[in-house]
Amino acid sequence: MSDWLHSGPVSPIWPVDxxxxxxxxxxxxxxxxxxxxxxxxxxxxxxxxxxxxxxxQIQVIRIEDGVVLFDLTSGVEMPLEAW
Structure with missing residues (x-):
């Protein structure tokens, strides 16, 4: 029963944001x-x-590379396929 306390790291159940x-x-x-x-x-x-x-004001940013995909005030609106 003590083995369960020493198992390896658990993988996340939710996808990364x-x-x-x-x-x-x-x-x-x-x-x-x-x-x-x-x-x-x-x-x-x-x-x-x-x-x-x-x-x-609304902005959508891709976290991985910081690209602004949508910005209401600047008029940036990339199509969903580019996200």
Whole structure:
């Protein structure tokens, strides 16, 4: 029974986060950053915030290389296939 205490490292059950969606909401100037493993989930989150008008600034960044895939204020909007 003591063997289970000395097993090797456990592999993670969730995939690694690959995208960060940053947003700033106008009142009271609240900022948030959410991370997603899936490009589709990050894309949908950004589009829903944009379409709802809840955020004044939205950015999606690929964590691996820091590339900005979507930026509402700068007009950057790469297609989902490029994410």
């Amino acid at each position: 690959r995208f960060e969606v940053r947003s700033i909401r106008p009142n009271p100037g609240f900022g948030a950053a959410d991370r997603y493993a899936s490009a589709t989930a990050a894309y949908e989150a950004a589009m829903r915030m944009r379409d709802s008008g809840l955020a004044t």
